[in-house]
Amino acid sequence: MFTIMKYLRSFFAIGTTVPKPSQCQINKEIFDYDGHVIETYWINYPIRKFQMNSDILLLYLHGGGYMLGDIYSYRGFECYLSCLFNVTILHLEYRICPEHPFPASVDDAVALYRALLCNNISPSQILIMGDSAGGGLSLLTIQTLIARQLSVPRGVIVLSSWTDLSGYGES
Template sequence: MLSLKYSFLPDQSRSTLSAAYQAFEEIMRKVPLAELDLNADIFTVIKDLRSVFTMGTTVPKPSQCQIKKEIFDHDGHSVEIYWINYPRRKSQINSDILLLYFHGGGYMLGDIYSYSGFECHLSCLFNVTILHLEYRLCPEHPLPASIDDAVALYRALLRNNISPSQILIMRDLAGGGLSLLTIQTLITRQLSAPRGVIVLST
């Protein structure tokens, strides 16, 4: 069963919260909850969920942000990726680091349109290039399809002379699982692990 009764509860006693996070909570409270017919078939429910699952309105893409689509291939396995760059003044800092971002959404939701604004801000904050993987989603493509996509991208990067020491993997929500499963698969296949993994949770 799917439940969408999430909300932020105000708590004036949380004095340790930053002003920026409190502002984020206020924005999220204004996002309407999805009205779903949970008696419908699962594909209809997920289609309706996908239509409202976006951070584009709450975290819009900055006009300066540059996004370029590319198809990577490894042994006949093609994956769709997006290069995300925020023009930065200190281009020499972290200039050789690639941050692979595996978006959240419970393996069912999310895409470049819902995450590009957030990823652009990450590029600016960390002063790095973001590589967004448009991995295949459930239920149309059950696991391990998303893991296979992540591993195919990683191997394609290695084949293109990107060193594991240059690669960071970052993932939010259910993406934490995808990140760790990807690392586990790389180790099982005796491939060098990336420089690090950043897992976000709520």
């Protein structure tokens, strides 16, 4: 199973479809929240055409069916989002299946959100965004924050989110 996943992951490279602009800055940071180590990447496009939303942090949760996707496959897209929306993006390298079964990805997203709050980033500054499985993960993260009675972010943006993990809903 792991060999098959490694093979599939080698072909999941939309980063080559959407190349990273040379002006885009990407910096790795490891957060440690309550013993939970979280790998992230700060993405910033410093050359912008207009100024707005400069105080917003967009926490991006990538798609890939909870099995694929990483900074290399999403960095080009996230750089363009940073430029388009004039925001800093924080890419979460959440743990993926089959090595790390559900709810590892939710645990990672919630731990990162809590780490951001501990680093004096206000919930009103945070937008959570994701596509496909990352969109579903965005909604699960919000649901978990509410269930734990934690403050919620400013908003959530989902792109073609995968929300029915049971496989019984109509397509």
